[in-house]
Amino acid sequence: MxxxxxxxxxxxxxxxxxxxxxxxxxxxxxxxxxxxxxxxxxxxxxxxxxxxxxRCRRPRSILMKRRARLEGSRRPMNRVEKKLKTLKKLIPNNESMGLDGLFRDTADYILSLQMRVEVMQIMVKVLTGSNK
Known part of the structure; x- marks a missing residue:
């Protein structure tokens, strides 16, 4: 030098x-x-x-949104945590404790929805008069 x-x-x-x-x-x-x-x-x-x-390539508004989102929680959620959160929102009367309870409630809810669909299909057949 x-x-x-x-x-x-x-x-x-x-x-x-x-x-x-x-x-x-x-x-x-x-x-x-x-x-x-x-x-x-x-x-x-x-x-x-x-x-x-x-210098950053991202606009300031995006950085502010990211910072605000991260300030709300200690760490960002990964994919599995996001999907579990969504699943909890979809299941009515979700009072289960832990993952086992959540999955049990999900299975019960799916079975009840299947039963509703079958009942509705039977009602449609009866009301339309088709014997298929």
Whole structure:
């Protein structure tokens, strides 16, 4: 990410392996500039991550509806829970406890509906006079 310091360092050393004072100050300025550049790039990356996080493709109204729905309950319902809730609404006089009671009441209700259908079919046959 920038200039490699090793070639610069070897170019500024005098014969006994030490740098002159002017080279030391230049060297420190170079290292400081590189550090500032790295810090600047890092800040830019953090800023773009925040901006990406804030930008959303969904309209605000959808986000508000989703948030309101989630605030009402601790966690969103999965498919099975939704279907059980719908089933509880469909079964009249549902006073059962637990899933076993709900399924028992559902089976009883289905049988009673089947009996009603058979009775109505018999009534239609009698009233229309067909002996089929």
């Amino acid at each position: 920038g200039i490699s310091p090793l070639p610069l360092l070897s170019a500024h050393l005098n014969g006994n392996g030490e740098m002159s004072e002017s080279n030391v100050s230049l060297w420190s300025k170079l290292l400081e500039a590189q550090a500032n550049r790295r810090l600047k790039v890092k800040k830019q990356r953090v800023a773009t991550k925040k901006v990406r996080h804030l």
